[in-house]
Amino acid sequence: MARPHALPETARVTDTPPDPSRIPALFEAGQVDRLRQAVQALTPGAGHSQLFPYLLAAGALGALPRPLLDSWLEVIPEDLRPDLRYRALIGCGCWTRAATLRHHPARSGNDAFQSACRMSASLALLAAGKPRMGMRFYHYRMAAGSGYLRHVTRVYSYRPAWQTQAGTIFLDQGVGDRFLHLAHIRAHHPPHPLTFAVVPRWQPVIAWLFPEDRVIDMPTAPGKPVTEANASGDYLALAMFKTGRFAPAARLGPPVRRGPPRFGLVWRGGSHQNQTEERQMFLRTLLDLLPDGTGLVALQPSLTEEERGVLRAMPGMHLPAFDVTADLKSYARLVSGLAGVIGVDNSAVHVAGVFGVPSYTFMNRAAHWYWGPGKTTDALYPEGRTGSIDAPDRADLHRWMDECRSRYAARSPA
Numbered sequence: 319m320a321r322p323h324a325l326p327e328t329a330r331v332t333d334t335p336p337d338p339s340r341i342p343a344l345f346e347a348g349q350v351d352r353l354r355q356a357v358q359a360l361t362p363g364a365g366h367s368q369l370f371p372y373l374l375a376a377g378a379l380g381a382l383p384r385p386l387l388d389s390w391l392e393v394i395p396e397d398l399r400p401d402l403r404y405r406a407l408i409g410c411g412c413w414t415r416a417a418t419l420r421h422h423p424a425r426s427g428n429d430a431f432q433s434a435c436r437m438s439a440s441l442a443l444l445a446a447g448k449p450r451m452g453m454r455f456y457h458y459r460m461a462a463g464s465g466y467l468r469h470v471t472r473v474y475s476y477r478p479a480w481q482t483q484a485g486t487i488f489l490d491q492g493v494g495d496r497f498l499h500l501a502h503i504r505a506h507h508p509p510h511p512l513t514f515a516v517v518p519r520w521q522p523v524i525a526w527l528f529p530e531d532r533v534i535d536m537p538t539a540p541g542k543p544v545t546e547a548n549a550s551g552d553y554l555a556l557a558m559f560k561t562g563r564f565a566p567a568a569r570l571g572p573p574v575r576r577g578p579p580r581f582g583l584v585w586r587g588g589s590h591q592n593q594t595e596e597r598q599m600f601l602r603t604l605l606d607l608l609p610d611g612t613g614l615v616a617l618q619p620s621l622t623e624e625e626r627g628v629l630r631a632m633p634g635m636h637l638p639a640f641d642v643t644a645d646l647k648s649y650a651r652l653v654s655g656l657a658g659v660i661g662v663d664n665s666a667v668h669v670a671g672v673f674g675v676p677s678y679t680f681m682n683r684a685a686h687w688y689w690g691p692g693k694t695t696d697a698l699y700p701e702g703r704t705g706s707i708d709a710p711d712r713a714d715l716h717r718w719m720d721e722c723r724s725r726y727a728a729r730s731p732a
Contacts, residue, residue: 341372348597350684354381362389370394377406378438380684384410397424401431405438433461444687449564452687453480453555460549463490470547472540474515479552480559486513486547488536489520493646494665496520498688498698499550500527501566501672502557515547522647527570564688565698570672575729576655580613580636581719582670584661586620587682597662597682599707601625604661605632607712609719615656617666619643657726658719662707663689671699676722678715680707 338360344353357376360366366373374394377387387410396403400419407416419425420435436458443452457478460471470476470488477484487503489496503512504527513532514524524533554564561567585604587597605628608614615636616629620643629635642649653659654673659666662680670677677695681704685693695702703718705711 338366338369341369341376345372345375350379350381353379357381358383358386362386362393364393371399371402374399374402374406378402378409380409382406382410384412400425401434401438404435405442408439408442430461433458437462441687447691449558450562453558456555457549457552459490459551466490467549469540470536470549472543473537474545474547475543477546477548478555479548480556482546482548483508484546484548485510486515486545487550488515488547490549490551492665493643494668496550497570497650497665497668497672498566499553500524501568501570502553503550504528504570505566505568506553506556506560519644519646522645523650526647564690565700566672569674570650571654573674573729574655574732575726576732578613579657579723579726580615581608581722582615582617582653582656582659582661582666584618584659584664584666586618587662587664599662599680601628603710607710607715608660609716612719615652617642617649617653617659617664618661655732658722660715660719667695667699667702671695671702674701676701676703676718676725678703678705678718680705680710682707 338356341353341356341360344356353376357373358381360369360373373382373390376382377390382390387406391403391406394403396419404416404419407413407419416435416439420432425431436455440452440455440458443449443455446452457476460467460476467490470490474486474488489499491499500523511531512528513534514520514528515534515536516524517536521533521535524531557567558564583604585599585601611634613634613636614632615638617638618625619641621629626637629637638648638652640648642652650669650673653666653669653675656670656675658676658678659670660678661667663682663686667677667679669675677699679695679702681689681693681695683693688698689695689704690697694704696704705714
């Protein structure tokens with residue numbers, strides 16, 4: 319089931335504890351806190367077999383304490399979604415039991431399952447603050463990833479960049495991730511020109527940022543995978559192995575000054591399986607934090623009609639005259655000319671960071687491993703400041719905005 323683009327005001331309910339029958343709906347809506355309450359209120363038993371996949375997924379999300387997870391694993395058949403069972407076990411620190419599950423004779427020869435397990439282990443280690451260990455398995459995302467990645471590995475002979483720096487690179491992961499990857503590629507560019515194989519919306523971005531390199535269409539028909547290629551995400555691992563850090567050592571361009579200072583706004587982060595309630599703010603909540611008279615630009619993609627109505631009624635609010643999900647070059651140029659970006663963990667934070675634009679991010683509790691053990695944006699971008707999404711500090715935000723205006727005035731004009 320597809321997740322909603324936005325949670326309306328009525329989506330957050332207050333009944334405690336929630337009805338366990340709502341577990342599938344809570345999971346699909348990304349309401350992690352409510353899901354945690356619902357699954358912990360449920361007594362383990364075979365009578366809940368229709369919920370078994372959701373309970374394993376809840377365990378993989380860390381929504382089940384270890385004793386309760388153990389009780390459920392005694393009831394849930396071991397051959398039901400063993401990939402989720404593995405993720406739930408390592409999420410609770412049961413690495414030995416997870417290894418026993420992975421090496422069971424019935425699954426030891428299943429390459430797809432083994433890759434999924436290694437990728438899950440990679441993410442768990444990264445989230446636990448063990449980046450070098452986590453990066454050892456990071457390349458398994460190619461086999462455990464989306465249909466796009468499976469297509470790419472049928473077209474190209476994939477090689478991790480920290481083992482072999484190939485002449486061809488394809489992009490992987492989300493929009494924000496890819497801008498971060500490109501900053502790392504800029505920093506660790508091999509001495510020879512590269513060929514970027516990309517889908518159409520990324521071609522103007524690559525031609526703009528890497529004019530000395532070649533840009534080609536991503537092949538649409540699987541061919542014989544002869545040409546060696548790296549993935550853009552490999553350069554995260556390459557940076558970690560070379561420098562011990564995920565922070566990019568180069569920018570994609572300088573921040574510039576375009577007219578009066580304006581601040582970009584984003585209030586929903588993530589997409590598809592990453593779009594959870596805890597990565598969202600209500601638009602009105604975010605607007606209420608801002609001082610009157612602020613020049614603003616709405617960077618949020620997939621606006622609802624309700625949101626459009628609120629934004630159009632605001633003085634000083636600007637809506638881009640292009641689709642920020644399609645025209646990525648215009649999106650990046652727009653962000654590079656803002657005084658700052660304000661909101662939640664969203665691709666705009668990465669785009670701001672790789673162009674040296676300050677950001678103020680209201681971080682959710684289950685932050686991405688990119689942001690380090692402290693869950694702060696300055697782990698990657700020195701211009702980033704982090705606040706709590708649960709307890710926004712209006713005074714601190716206003717001080718930061720004043721600092722941004724002073725720094726903006728000192729920039730070179732576009």
